[in-house]
Amino acid sequence: MSEFHVRAVAEGEQRACLEVLEQALHAKPISDEDWAKMAPSWPAAGKFAAFDDHDTPVGISSSFDIELTVPGGRKLVTAAVDGVAVRADWTRRGILTTMMSAQLEDFAARGVPLAALHASEGVIYGRYGYGAATFDRGVFVERPRAQVRDGVGRDGVVRFVTPAEAVERVPALYNRFEGTRPGFAARPAQWWPGFFDRLVTGDGGYRVAIHSGPDGDDGFVVYQTIDTRDRTAPERGAILEIRELHAGTPEAWAGLWRFLLSVDLVSGVAGRGRPLDEPIAALLTDPRAVNTTEIIDELWVRLVDVLTALRARTYGTAEPVVLEVLDKQLPDNNGRYLVGPGGVERTTAEAELRLDVAELASLYFGQGFFRDLVVAGRIEVLDEGAVDRADALFHTARAAWCGTFF
Ligand SMILES: CC(=O)SCCNC(=O)CCNC(=O)[C@H](O)C(C)(C)COP(=O)(O)OP(=O)(O)OC[C@H]1O[C@@H](n2cnc3c(N)ncnc32)[C@H](O)[C@@H]1OP(=O)(O)O
Numbered sequence: 484m485s486e487f488h489v490r491a492v493a494e495g496e497q498r499a500c501l502e503v504l505e506q507a508l509h510a511k512p513i514s515d516e517d518w519a520k521m522a523p524s525w526p527a528a529g530k531f532a533a534f535d536d537h538d539t540p541v542g543i544s545s546s547f548d549i550e551l552t553v554p555g556g557r558k559l560v561t562a563a564v565d566g567v568a569v570r571a572d573w574t575r576r577g578i579l580t581t582m583m584s585a586q587l588e589d590f591a592a593r594g595v596p597l598a599a600l601h602a603s604e605g606v607i608y609g610r611y612g613y614g615a616a617t618f619d620r621g622v623f624v625e626r627p628r629a630q631v632r633d634g635v636g637r638d639g640v641v642r643f644v645t646p647a648e649a650v651e652r653v654p655a656l657y658n659r660f661e662g663t664r665p666g667f668a669a670r671p672a673q674w675w676p677g678f679f680d681r682l683v684t685g686d687g688g689y690r691v692a693i694h695s696g697p698d699g700d701d702g703f704v705v706y707q708t709i710d711t712r713d714r715t716a717p718e719r720g721a722i723l724e725i726r727e728l729h730a731g732t733p734e735a736w737a738g739l740w741r742f743l744l745s746v747d748l749v750s751g752v753a754g755r756g757r758p759l760d761e762p763i764a765a766l767l768t769d770p771r772a773v774n775t776t777e778i779i780d781e782l783w784v785r786l787v788d789v790l791t792a793l794r795a796r797t798y799g800t801a802e803p804v805v806l807e808v809l810d811k812q813l814p815d816n817n818g819r820y821l822v823g824p825g826g827v828e829r830t831t832a833e834a835e836l837r838l839d840v841a842e843l844a845s846l847y848f849g850q851g852f853f854r855d856l857v858v859a860g861r862i863e864v865l866d867e868g869a870v871d872r873a874d875a876l877f878h879t880a881r882a883a884w885c886g887t888f889f
Pocket residue numbers: 507508564565566567568569570573574575576577578579580581600601602603604606607
């Protein structure tokens with residue numbers, strides 16, 4: 484059997500690595516035109532690949548640095564892991580495992596305290612210390628029933644912009660939002676060409692509309708319409724599918740929804756990947772016009788440096804708890820941590836709860852409960868009183884949401 488070796492991707496090898504990814508994701512081969520758009524978002528830096536005996540790439544794992552807002556509002560440098568794939572004729576030989584090790588060691592050596600990714604499947608990343616940490620919601624709003632309440636979302640103006648204007652204006656607009664929501668991602672310059680520009684200048688028929696309030700532009704939406712009408716059912720209308728909707732103020736958010744629900748010949752507005760606590764039902768006269776179509780994990784998070792990550796966030800009011808963390812890949816993280824509202828430190832005190840770093844990661848953004856993972860046999864309880872304390876410390880009222888795909 485042929486052997487593989489994993490190394491950093493060299494300049495000029497990116498496109499061949501992207502081909503591995505596109506094939507594994509069952510996408511079309513990348514055209515020259517598409518590559519020209521993608522290339523700025525696909526530098527060699529931050530990529531590890533597996534190569535066969537002929538130095539042909541057969542696996543790829545990529546990342547770039549972003550900043551994520553953690554509970555309490557601080558921003559933490561995070562390795563955004565994207566573009567992970569192994570060619571179908573090379574799977575289940577340990578290539579992903581080798582690439583993940585190389586990548587995690589690189590993050591640790593560079594002092595990057597967090598890593599995050601969107602998982603294609605739920606069974607892959609737990610073994611590398613990642614846990615599902617934020618969640619999002621699919622919604623379908625039935626347009627004929629959906630009346631926005633009077634007196635909200637009326638003060639601003641919504642206007643279409645051309646793809647070229649969107650490419651020029653939206654990044655600066657987004658960067659002004661400065662999210663305080665846990666999970667919010669500051670998008671680096673590298674992110675925009677391959678994700679946003681490619682979307683709005685491509686042939687998917689996406690429209691971009693910007694909302695302006697009293698202080699200027701303060702929100703935007705990217706959507707496409709899918710016409711489901713035919714001669715036998717003309718009343719069916721089109722489905723308007725939101726791809727991105729971000730707003731800097733509640734009024735801008737309400738104004739954008741008011742606009743979307745006003746578009747004619749549309750029977751429903753659908754959105755995937757929306758925040759769990761987006762108050763669409765509260766905005767409408769008939770809350771039953773809003774249907775939740777799915778709730779699914781969004782960001783999988785890895786605490787690369789447990790102490791730095793735990794220290795970066797704030798905690799609720801409760802007596803401190805002693806957690807013993809187990810980390811097979813990054814053993815420097817092994818040990819006990821005293822976590823309380825006053826701060827976090829390493830300790831030699833007796834452990835009260837013992838858990839793997841993946842379980843801790845899944846609770847880090849304040850979603851989910853220690854109690855649930857105890858019930859599921861995923862946290863060892865050494866002191867029963869610690870479970871409620873840990874939940875009071877870690878859980879956050881506001882739903883964590885990233886809203887940025889990578
Ligand atoms: C962040 C992102 O980019 S998400 C996108 C991920 N990419 C994809 O889904 C593209 C299609 N899939 C693939 O390219 C590959 O199957 C990968 C990358 C998911 C896995 O690569 P492989 O090289 O086969 O993984 P590797 O051999 O290291 O497997 C390690 C372990 O995970 C298990 N595993 C890996 N992938 C899967 C899977 N999709 N389903 C179930 N188990 C899996 C293996 O069985 C193995 O288990 P073991 O240690 O008990 O033997």
